[in-house]
Amino acid sequence: MAEHPIQGLMGVTMEKIHQMVDSNTIIGKPITTEDGTTILPVSKVSFGFASGGTDFDGKNPANKELFGGGSGAGVKIQPVAFLVVKDGCVRTIQLSDPSNSLDRALTMLPELMDKVNQLLKSKAEESKAAAEAPAQAE
Template sequence: MENSKKHPIDTLMSDTMDKIRQLVDVNTVVGAPIQAEGVTIIPISRVSMGFASGGSDFTGKHQKPEADNCFGGGGGAGVNITPIAFLVVHGENVRLMPLYPPAYTTVDRVVELVPDLVDKVSAFLKEKKEPEDQ
């Protein structure tokens, strides 16, 4: 019959992963919205983490068969949470406000300018449409 008892390394790893899940969830990356004078501010963070776990069985030919405590092991994790930006929502406008210096690559700069571009194009189209309606 198969031994249904969990190996200590399984318990060690699942306990460590459960603790990490408690620390880091989607609310850690995208924080809770903050309401202030008609503006909603949503904090955005970068989360990086490391995880290690290991163990060893100390059973051998000199070990008594009834000895149950023949395992040594450990596990650990590190989590780094760094705030990187805020999403600012004011009416229908959404703006990303980075906490660090401006983007250095072309792609980063384009992504940063998209909200302004959308606002300007929308305003331009609205202006073009209004004279036609009159």
Template sequence: MSEHPIESLMGVTMQKIREMVDVNTIIGDPITTPDGTVIVPVSQVSYGFASGGSDFPSKKDGRDCFGGGSGAGIKITPVGFLTVCKGEVRMIPVTESEGTFDKVMDIVPEAFDKIGSFFKKDKKKNKDNGTTPEITVDDNEVEM
């Protein structure tokens, strides 16, 4: 029995994943500092794999009409550093700290809400006295 085309798609994808992710990706190469401390980076590797295909009817007997594809995704996350210093082994975890971009992204929705409320206040004021709306922002109302 001959190999189905989806098997070769899956085989090539898995082979490429094996080439990218080896034991040195998870447990990195040891680094020795001038004072003799050995530092070994440790990472978490996650990957997903998907493949699919379909056989189509063929007008000619013995001819295989197949369409398919496969793909994979890999995520490598640093976990920490294994250190060996003067006979003492320690694991130093990597903690995720919020960078400037993360902080800005947390503030943006709140800022849009406040800006929107300024527009609503001004429209309501101007609707009551019959004038055209004027957009103003009072420094005392802006908080971030």
């Protein structure tokens, strides 16, 4: 059975969507700065697709092979965040609505964890130094 013309229209449209929307669209290509920081853009991708057609049927036998149709698609790419990798630490910078408290808290969580780790390390170093100081005085 021969391929119907609508299949060709749909195939071409879907191929074009596939070219526009791939994994490099969602997680962008890494950008490396001079100090060794790597930045990865993260995007939200939405798309729509429509296709339709009709066969012309009439009393004229020449109309048996006539077909009319069309297809179309739309793609929306919206940047939502950046992943920043520096000195082995990954940080997320969100570009979302700052009025949402939960989003703000989730965005600040990695930075807060880094600060808590630094505080704990400095406290441990101070305790170690304080414990060694009397031993050196003797």
